Amino acid sequence: MSSPNKSQILHALKGVIQGPILQPGSEEYEKENGSYFSAFENEVKPSYIVKPSNIEQVQGLIRSLRPHLLSGDCQIAIRGGGHTPFAGSANIQDGVTVDMRGLRKINFSQDKSIVEIGVGETWAAVYGELEKHGLTVAGARTGRIGVAGFILGGGLSLFSARTGFSCDSVVEFEVVLASGQLVRANAEENADLWTSLRGGLNNFGIVTSFKMSTFKSDDIWGGVTFYMSDNMFDTFSQLIHRACDFVDSEPDKDAHAMFSIGYGFGHQAVTCVMYHTQGKENPPSLQPFTSMENQVKQMSTMRTSTHLGFVEELSNFSSDGKRQYWASITIRPDTSLMEAFHKMWQDMLSKIQDAQGLTFSFGFHPLTKATLENSAKAGGNAMAIPPSDGPLFIVLVNPGWDLPEDDKRVFAAVEDFVAGMRHLASEKGLLHRYIFTNYAYQTDDTIAGYGEESIRKLKETSEKYDPEGIFQRGVPGGFKLPVKKA
Missing domain, CATH: 3.30.465.10 (Uridine Diphospho-n-acetylenolpyruvylglucosamine Reductase; domain 3)
Known part of the structure; x- marks a missing residue:
């Protein structure tokens, strides 16, 4: 924004925001702008941060900024928790970041x-x-x-x-x-x-x-189990064979599990995060994972606890402000494909593991047939995945590191790795169109993965409720509806 435009924007904001309008250089601005999950969002510098405290102020913001959004003189970002890691998802360079964390109830x-x-x-x-x-x-x-x-x-x-x-x-x-x-x-x-x-x-x-x-809310049984051995490929292979059996058979709709291999501090470990939401201790559906060899017993957290207790445990596995992000693809279960992915991951890891503070989680999150069937019964959603497509695995790629000078090579290595996985899965007919939006990479066209019929409906909804396209052009963060190519 140029200076004349900035003064107009500031005037518009002052007309509706009752609290402070934060600007670069102030202590509160630096504190709030540095509170995102990833360093990449913290490094984006908006001209103004506003923190509406009620719905009326949100309405006033949109009305007062509307002419500037339409003219292109101003763009805004909408911030909730600020957990999406890529730069510009919930923050905006030289624009107005609307911090919604004051709307609590x-x-x-x-x-x-x-x-x-x-x-x-x-x-x-x-x-x-x-x-x-x-x-x-x-x-x-x-x-x-x-x-x-x-x-x-x-x-x-x-x-x-x-x-x-x-x-x-x-x-x-x-x-x-x-x-x-x-x-x-x-x-x-x-x-x-x-x-x-x-x-x-x-x-x-x-x-x-x-x-x-x-x-x-019932008691839940579960936690995190770690497995380590001299042959990590064999340990990982055991886990994913059992994971594929788990999603194919679906014996227990109260069982939930996530499977991964991780690197940190010079060591690797295979992990299974698993839960039984009816609180059954070591139920038959999860025994393939609780009975696996090479468990690190002293690191196991398996127990009976509450929903809150378990989500707080997983909160401890991440922290704010690190150079970190996610990328994802979706595949059909196939042990040979997943073993090939593991070898590709090890090759990629060898190229970047000297990056200071590197941690790297590589995991598989089930999308079971039951999940997709119950999703369809609930009235429909934008993803529109037919239950017949299941079961699937959401593949999660999650690197983190300390220094900006390692950015270029980490991004390049991970992009090549994800592209290689996508190519191999596609070649084998095992790649699904869907990309789990919560884990998607910044350049992914995630909504294109929702399918043509869903995209058509989403565009109709956009044109009906936002005919001038303010939320397509004036709010550039996140994943936007696909645009027809000329």
Whole structure:
């Protein structure tokens, strides 16, 4: 923004924001702008950070900035928890970052079957409040992340085999549209918007709260098991053979597991994170993993605990401000393919493991048939994955390191690795179109992976609720609807 435009933008902001408007150089600006999950977002410098404290201020912001958004003089970013790691996803260079963390509420319906959640909450706060009432929801598996971006990206929970994607449990969204109008979107009212927001990201408006179905919170049995040996390929191979059997047979819809190999501090370990959401200790469905050899018993965290206890445990496996990000593809289960991926990962790791502070997790997250079937039964979402496509594995690639001088080679090595996996899976007919948005890489065309019919509906929704395309051009962060190529 040029100086005359900046003064106009500042004037517009002052007309609606009651609190401070943060600008570069102030202590509070530096604190808030340095509080993202990744260093890459912290390094983006907006001209202004505003922190609306109520819905009326969000509406006022959109109305006052609307002419500047339409003219292209101004762009905005919408920040929730700030967990999406790539630069510009929830922050914007020389623009206005709208920090939504002040919109906090956790309110129950009269019979407590529904909870309304403000977009400023974290999942740990939500679970903590719900557990006071013996309840929970199908939210994130990590407690420290914000609620909004997770839900708008689809989300997976410990309960996904029973409930589908986390967004499938959302019965209503409260949304500020590009006009500044506040609307509710549910199965009866603005139903097209409701379905589109379930996985459709920030393409249609600013979500201020959403309502989710609750259910009884039982004790959960589970935790993290580590396996180490002199032959890590053999250990990994054992795990993924059992993982493929697990997703193919689906004997127990209350069992949830994630499988990975990780590197850190010069060592590698294979891990299985597993849970039984009805609290059955060492159930038959999980015994293939609890009985595997080469377990590091002193590192095991298997126990009976609460939903909140387990998501707080996974929160401890990450921290804010590191040079870190995710990339992902989706594949059909195949042990030979996954073993080939492991060899490719080891080759890639050998090239970058001398990067200071390098950690690297490489994992497989099941999308079972039951997950996709229950997703379809819940009223539809933007991802539109047919249950017949399951089971699938979401492949997660997650590097982290310390120094900016290692950025170029780490990004290049990981990009080559992911491209190699995608090529090999495609060659074998095992690559699925879907890319899990919550783990997607910054250059991925994730919404293209939702399929042509879903894209058509999403574009119709965008044109209906945002006919001038403010949330396509004026809010560039995240993954936007595909544009026709000339």
